[in-house]
Amino acid sequence: MILNLIKRDIVIASRSGGSVLNGLIFFCLFIALASISLGGTSDVLKPLSPALIWLAIVFSTMLSYQNIFQEDYKDGNLSQLRLGGISALNICIAKSISFSIQSILPLILSVPIVAILLNMPLSEIKTIMATLIIATPGLTVYGVFSSAIAAKIPGGSFFIVLITSPFLIPLLIFGLESMNSASDVSIFNSELRVLIGLSLIAIAIGLPASAAALKTNME
Amino acid sequence: MKNLFPLIKKEIRIEINGVSVSRGNQLLFKNLTSTITNHDVVIVRGDNGIGKTSLLEAISGLLTYSSGKIKFLISEKRTSFKNLIAYQPSSSYCKTLLTINEELTFWANIHNNSSLVDDVLKFVNLHGVFNLKTQNLSTGQRKRLEIAKVIITQKPIWIFDEPYAGMDDNGVELIDTVLKEHVSRGGIVILASHKHTKIEKIQTKIINMKAN
Numbered sequence: 034m035i036l037n038l039i040k041r042d043i044v045i046a047s048r049s050g051g052s053v054l055n056g057l058i059f060f061c062l063f064i065a066l067a068s069i070s071l072g073g074t075s076d077v078l079k080p081l082s083p084a085l086i087w088l089a090i091v092f093s094t095m096l097s098y099q100n101i102f103q104e105d106y107k108d109g110n111l112s113q114l115r116l117g118g119i120s121a122l123n124i125c126i127a128k129s130i131s132f133s134i135q136s137i138l139p140l141i142l143s144v145p146i147v148a149i150l151l152n153m154p155l156s157e158i159k160t161i162m163a164t165l166i167i168a169t170p171g172l173t174v175y176g177v178f179s180s181a182i183a184a185k186i187p188g189g190s191f192f193i194v195l196i197t198s199p200f201l202i203p204l205l206i207f208g209l210e211s212m213n214s215a216s217d218v219s220i221f222n223s224e225l226r227v228l229i230g231l232s233l234i235a236i237a238i239g240l241p242a243s244a245a246a247l248k249t250n251m252e
Numbered sequence: 253m254k255n256l257f258p259l260i261k262k263e264i265r266i267e268i269n270g271v272s273v274s275r276g277n278q279l280l281f282k283n284l285t286s287t288i289t290n291h292d293v294v295i296v297r298g299d300n301g302i303g304k305t306s307l308l309e310a311i312s313g314l315l316t317y318s319s320g321k322i323k324f325l326i327s328e329k330r331t332s333f334k335n336l337i338a339y340q341p342s343s344s345y346c347k348t349l350l351t352i353n354e355e356l357t358f359w360a361n362i363h364n365n366s367s368l369v370d371d372v373l374k375f376v377n378l379h380g381v382f383n384l385k386t387q388n389l390s391t392g393q394r395k396r397l398e399i400a401k402v403i404i405t406q407k408p409i410w411i412f413d414e415p416y417a418g419m420d421d422n423g424v425e426l427i428d429t430v431l432k433e434h435v436s437r438g439g440i441v442i443l444a445s446h447k448h449t450k451i452e453k454i455q456t457k458i459i460n461m462k463a464n
Contacts, residue, residue, distance in 0.1 A: 045350065109343070110347070
């Protein structure tokens, strides 16, 4: 049943186009505008590019958080899923998986192209991809959590930004720190391990919390 | 047609006991008591804003009521509303970007009845347009899809909010036929409606809601 839900969400997202492209376009625009405003010379941009990419990813995923539950709540699909006997936890798991596939995966896939444009060395591109992939569960689950809380609130996007930012700051800090201390020999430094820990905590605490929030909103 | 409407042999009972529902701070109705069992058609009538939809949602388990109790029993054993109820709200909950076939198959999978999709589509006369996106449907076609989604749940209690709204004579006829068939096989139908149709001729309870 979870698979059915994921499949349906991805089919809808692929047909709606706009909502998926939104994040991607924002990501590219952010990088382009930042490079222009910072002067555009590679000696200025080079040390800043990992931070720029990370910030752009965090902001563009934040943009898509609101869509996770609000539409399903509004059109009555959440109630119907409940009558279909699907637990809130299963709905949250399905939504997390479909969100990472439809909103975060396109962003991560576009990172190498952007990184090459910013003149990043290959080793750094590899590490930034690794940190972003490791941070994906965290980026996803906190979004699902905030969206489950704000499902009932009309215009809850401000509220979502307010809830998620404290959770996303540690991910951002450790993601960037692990990039700085990455060596050619190994990328598994202690900061990266903290990042892995943060993502696992997000899954262990965030998913049940989202399920609880969703349950209260469905009654 | 028989396989779409399974015979319900077990005794099913809904006991509504002193239920009060409020919306915001406003009390809509209080102390509603009723018992509904197999072969019953319950029609909820009342003016706009009196709380018909709230009552239907409370019975469906989608709305928490302020006092009282609604119990569901199968052969005298308590059970959850989730095992019994199919609820169709007054507005459609179709995903507009899916086709009729995809939408129906999704809900069929949720209710583990995917083998019935083709038969149900034929029955409600949507078989010819199964590849049409639901955003392009007419009001009548959308209603037919809603009926199809209720049939495919294969649940014994059907709850409809204004099923006849926007239907032509053929559509009303179709809904009446479906509801009658379900009731004659032991099902329960609860509906809120302003329209007087043939369904009232069979064993019907009417809950008239009046302002407090």
